[in-house]
Amino acid sequence: MTRVRIDLFSSLDGHTSVGGGPENPMGDDWGPLTTAYVATRTVKERVFGDTSGAGTTGVDDAYAAAFFQGIGAEIMGAAMFGLHSFPDDPEWKGWWGDEPPFGVPVYVLTSTAPRPDVAMQGGTTFRFRDCSVEDVLAEAVAAAGGLDVRVGGGIGTARAFLRAGLVDDLHVAIAPVVLDRGHRVWEDLRGFEHTHRTTIEVAESGTIHVTFTRQDR
Amino acid sequence: MTRVRIDLFSSLDGHTSVGGGPENPMGDDWGPLTTAYVATRTVKERVFGDTSGAGTTGVDDAYAAAFFQGIGAEIMGAAMFGLHSFPDDPEWKGWWGDEPPFGVPVYVLTSTAPRPDVAMQGGTTFRFRDCSVEDVLAEAVAAAGGLDVRVGGGIGTARAFLRAGLVDDLHVAIAPVVLDRGHRVWEDLRGFEHTHRTTIEVAESGTIHVTFTRQDR
Numbered sequence: 001m002t003r004v005r006i007d008l009f010s011s012l013d014g015h016t017s018v019g020g021g022p023e024n025p026m027g028d029d030w031g032p033l034t035t036a037y038v039a040t041r042t043v044k045e046r047v048f049g050d051t052s053g054a055g056t057t058g059v060d061d062a063y064a065a066a067f068f069q070g071i072g073a074e075i076m077g078a079a080m081f082g083l084h085s086f087p088d089d090p091e092w093k094g095w096w097g098d099e100p101p102f103g104v105p106v107y108v109l110t111s112t113a114p115r116p117d118v119a120m121q122g123g124t125t126f127r128f129r130d131c132s133v134e135d136v137l138a139e140a141v142a143a144a145g146g147l148d149v150r151v152g153g154g155i156g157t158a159r160a161f162l163r164a165g166l167v168d169d170l171h172v173a174i175a176p177v178v179l180d181r182g183h184r185v186w187e188d189l190r191g192f193e194h195t196h197r198t199t200i201e202v203a204e205s206g207t208i209h210v211t212f213t214r215q216d217r
Numbered sequence: 218m219t220r221v222r223i224d225l226f227s228s229l230d231g232h233t234s235v236g237g238g239p240e241n242p243m244g245d246d247w248g249p250l251t252t253a254y255v256a257t258r259t260v261k262e263r264v265f266g267d268t269s270g271a272g273t274t275g276v277d278d279a280y281a282a283a284f285f286q287g288i289g290a291e292i293m294g295a296a297m298f299g300l301h302s303f304p305d306d307p308e309w310k311g312w313w314g315d316e317p318p319f320g321v322p323v324y325v326l327t328s329t330a331p332r333p334d335v336a337m338q339g340g341t342t343f344r345f346r347d348c349s350v351e352d353v354l355a356e357a358v359a360a361a362g363g364l365d366v367r368v369g370g371g372i373g374t375a376r377a378f379l380r381a382g383l384v385d386d387l388h389v390a391i392a393p394v395v396l397d398r399g400h401r402v403w404e405d406l407r408g409f410e411h412t413h414r415t416t417i418e419v420a421e422s423g424t425i426h427v428t429f430t431r432q433d434r
Contacts, residue, residue: 208417
């Protein structure tokens with residue numbers, strides 16, 4: 001059965017990075033939050049095309065590998081796709097080049113003018129929708145063909161799905177840093193540990209991997 | 218050499234409990250934050266006088282045992298001592314009964330009318346001071362006789378010492394719960410991992426023990 005998954009990065013104090021504009025879309029604090037993730041062999045290969053076998057192979061890599069497995073469709077917000085950074089470019093096709101690392105239909109939630117689908121190399125198709133989280137999720141589930149649906153972000157979009165109770169699996173990778181600024185990762189999740197089973201594991205890098213798995217499915 | 222130590226309890230989202238008044242001084246969220254700590258053999262013996270050997274003996278107990286070792290003086294705020302809950306009781310001697318579990322001089326920071334020292338059974342003496350964090354710390358260090366000084370809380374007092382850069386060892390026990398309310402544990406600590414070496418360990422209970430150890434001493 002399709003599960004709805006979210007993966008987030010957080011600091012010890014529960015913050016994630018705020019985007020810094022078109023030249024720095026993830027913001028200055030994104031680097032420290034994702035250092036261990038980017039260092040994994042899986043990410044070096046899957047995201048950066050480095051097939052040399054370089055990269056870490058420990059706990060962080062196990063979570064990175066799981067991240068890429070079993071996803072049949074993705075949902076993201078307009079800001080993550082870049083529509084807020086490049087609102088006047090009707091040809092904008094995201095940050096990820098000609099062959100984005102998704103390889104599946106990607107639903108972009110946007111309240112701006114509708115855009116036609118954009119088919120990229122490698123199986124990614126961007127589809128733009130102006131609808132509720134429930135409606136876009138129903139469409140993504142159908143497109144996923146029995147595989148899982150990831151809500152990719154940004155944090156506002158992730159929180160909208162979490163608030164609506166639509167998320168089966170939440171993975172938060174907590175980097176061993178204190179940011180003291182940025183978006184709050186955990187807002188509106190009081191008692192989430194009662195509806196979802198919690199596991200916690202510390203990687204060699206000091207990254208704390210917290211997973212929440214919904215119990216009633 | 219004397220080190221200045223703080224131990225805090227936090228939720229995954231970086232909150233600690235807000236006191237609920239004289240009848241419930243630690244507040245409703247204190248229980249979930251301290252479940253694993255209270256379950257340890259060390260706390261059952263040291264705080265509750267249970268010498269039967271009951272209680273957990275794993276990672277949580279190791280941190281609980283360390284908590285009680287090597288402290289020569291303690292500092293706390295007026296609220297933690299109870300002066301805000303019982304402002305009109307000149308005979309108030311704290312929440313801990315006739316024999317408090319400190320066993321050392323305890324400096325209570327208060328801006329209200331001065332009180333005489335209160336000597337309790339078991340070596341605890343409460344001493345009331347209206348001065349800066351630096352001045353009370355100097356006095357506590359002298360009283361500690363080479364042992365460490367703990368800043369016991371509450372969170373406002375702890376944060377005052379952290380902001381002033383006076384803390385050598387910070388231990389945060391993060392319970393696997395999401396509170397979404399309460400005082401913020403981590404405020405004003407951006408970059409703390411750069412001045413203090415970080416270690417992270419997960420206990421059997423799911424509690425994440427994060428320690429910061431100052432590098433320059």
